[in-house]
Structures are given as C-alpha cells and as structure tokens.
Amino acid sequence: MTTAVNQAMVEKYKGNFLKEVTDNVEEGNWVKMCMQCGVCSGSCPLGPHWDHPPQELFMMIRANKRDEVLSSTSMWMCTSCYNCVARCPRGLPITHIMHGLAHYGKRMGMKPKNQPTEKFGQMFWDNLIKKGRVNELKLGLGLYFKDGFAEGLKVSMGKQKLGMNMMKAKRMSPMEMLGGHGVSDLSGFHAMLKKAEELEAARVGANTDAK
C-alpha cells in the first residue's frame, strides 16, 4: 500500500533519497556524516537479526534504495540500547535515526507487514495516549491477543504462571482493568498531542508542496 503523501514525496525527491531523509526523517540530517566504519553494526546486540544493520541502511540511503529502506524490518528491531551512539566515532545519533526511519516508513504507508515490534509499539502508543499513562495490564493482555482470540487464549494460558507471580508480588493489579491510572487534565493532554501532530504533519506536508 502506498499513500498520497508517499507519492508526493517520491515525485518531489526523485533520485535523491538522501535529501528526502535529511529533510524529513528525525535527525536524518546526520546520515551524510557517516563514514561507513561499521562500528555501529558491530556493536548492535540485535545485529545478527538485522537484514541491514545501521551502517548498511545509511549506505542504502545514499544509494537511493528508498523502498528497501523504508519497508525494512531492520530498524524496528532497535532496542534503543544506545551502544552505537556511545561508540560512533562521528557522533551520529543512530538510535534516533533508526526510530525516525521506522516512523517515517510507517507514515509513508510502507511499514513491513507483521513486524511484531511495530505492532507492539503502536499498541503501546495507543495505550499511553488513551489516559496519559500506560496501563500495563491492558497492554500485556492486548499483546497476547494481538494475533486473534484463539491464539491469545493459548498464549495467555501459557503465561498464567507469570501473571500469577506478578500479581502475588503486587506488580500487576487486576484493578487496572477498571479504569486504572491516568492524568487528570485528559482533555488538555489530548489537545496538546493533536496540536503537535498537526504541526508535524504540516512540516512533512510543506516539504511536499515546494516542487
């Protein structure tokens, strides 16, 4: 699936994906500073699972591999451990660029299909937005049921002992199903986020207008 904004971006930046990343991806202006030493990729705890570790993604951005980068599952596997950031000799904020590329790919309608961390991350965001604070119980149950009811029942039965352990230690509370914690100025909180989303969308939109 590709979105209108995606087509507008393709149109505008034809042949210059690096510029598109610089203009639109969180901290994307740093990509051009990469000297391809490979320290980040070698430091990444999930490195063995990535199709394209950070250094390679940066190379692909320069090589205009737009579709491959934006639909990659790789950056969704970033654990935010900041090992790459602490070690990069050029000081690139790699973690933020990974988050930025993931989010931008999603915004363009190119997120990978069935990437579990992408799904979980969206559930987490929806959960936190709802009341302003995370409801861990609902998040946990939602996670078990993300692949449908039958699968969820199976997974949550398997997790019964873990759940009981957590309840016994008072680190999970069934009361969270009813209401749970939240901010009291909820309408203000929602208005604030709506405004922030508008401003951000306008920024990406503005980038598509100027031909």
Next chain:
Amino acid sequence: MAKHEYSYYPGCSSQKGASSSNLEKSVETLCEELDIKLNPIPDWNCCGASIGYAGGGELPRMTLSARNLALSEKHHPDQDVVATCAACWLNTREVQERLNHNPALKAETNIALQSVKLEYKGNKKVRHMVEVLIEDIGYDVLGSKVKKPLEGLKIAGYVGCQTNRPFGIDGESFENPMYLDKMVETLGAEALTKYDKKVACCSGALMFSEPEKGQALVKDIIESAYDSGANMIVTPCPLCQANVEIYQDDINARYKTNFDMPVMYYSQLMDVAFGRSALDAALNGNIIQSKRLREIADK
C-alpha cells in the same frame, strides 16, 4: 524540612500495582533514611518510553516530556528533576537537550503546550536517582548508614543500557562504569568486577514483542552471573530488573537451564544494609527471592 528536595518523575511502571512498584517502595524507604524528599510532579504523564516512536512522531513525543518538565518548572521551580527509571530519566533529559539545542522544535513544542496552558523554558537539571546518591549524598554517608553489612554476598552489578548510555553517570565510562560496584562494596558485599555482561542490553521492549530474541540476550546475562559466582544480580533499571527476573522460567524451558537467580535493585540492598525490614525493602516484590538477603534483613 527534608535536607534534600527534588521534583520527582515517578513514571508509569512505578505506580501502585505496576511492574516496578517494588523499586518505588524501596526508594521511598531509602529516602526516609537519607532525609530526601521526592515531590511528585503534579499530573505527570507517560514519557513514551523507548518504543513510543511507532505511533508518535518526533514532536508529539517531545511534547510528552516537555509537559512534565513545564509542570515541574511551574510547581517546583527550584528543584532538580529526579527519575528512578532509566527510560524516564533518559527521555526527560534527552528531550530537554534536544529542545534546548533546536529553537524551531522548542517553538513548536511550546505552541502545542499552549493547549495545556504551560510553557517550557528548559532550565531544569534532569537527574537519575543514582546521581543524587553519588553526588549529593556520597559514598561516605551511604557507608556510615550501614548497620548490617551485606557480608558474604557476591553480587553481579548489572548496569544495563539506558542508565549508562548515551548520557551515563558523570565521570564513568560507557564500557565499564564502576559506580554500582562501588555501591555494593560500600554496603559490605563483594562486587564481582569480572562480570562481563555489566552493560549488555536486556532487549528492552523487544522482550514482549520478540521474546525468543529477548530471551537469548537475557540468558547470556544470567549465565555470566553464574559463571562469575554471583549470589544475585543487582541493577538500577526497572526494565532490566523485570526482563532478567521474570522470564527465567521461560528461559529454563527453552534452553533446559536451571536458572534461579535473584535480581535486586540497588535500593533494596541499601534498605537492608541500613537495617530496614524486608517489607520496607519490598523484598516481597521479587518473584525470585534471595534467601541470603532476607536472612540479613530478618536478623
């Protein structure tokens, strides 16, 4: 009046009935002992943790922590912001730095904050609880409070990622920070300085979404603690604590191991060493109990 006061950002997992409520409880006890007062930021919201980027873009995520900081500026103008959770600390501090270095982003953030009648100025210091303990209290005072030294305990100090990178604790190296070992020694226990998973990643939120990958990382963290002869692991980070403690059954099933390794908070060790009860140290909040620590607490 308490000797030290801070504007406190507790974060979602410290709330009543949440996954690190035992950290919260043990820190409360610690603060009583050290005459520290933590004033919760009124009506604080979630910081977005490390996985908020899936749903939230840069600006919406920035406004989350900016709102908390603006509330702190308004209600506790003279107090540093302190967080006990690694991700909360990192997000809050990072947003502060990024907004202060990017006037355009700061201006947009403030437009969004008008919806809640707040303004972010950006003049707060954002600190981790361990910074307060090391810098404002000091090892000497911590040592002088010890009534029941944790003698004979061999402890693997697991600092993890986000308490250590990208900011870390002032004066400490990213590859081999020493403060946790120093705390352990201050309490009379033996710090296992050869523990080689000290700054390894516990997989963070990926433990939920991609458990087989997360469990592989945690298996190495626990195994290495056993290899260095540890009685327990100690950590400052709530997600490290949870990830390394609560999936040991699953890991045992997957890898045919027999792990039964307690994973404690630094604050729990301090409470016990300072002579407080098992309940005050929230030892009942751990799923895998440390018999040795409980014996000392009950002595």
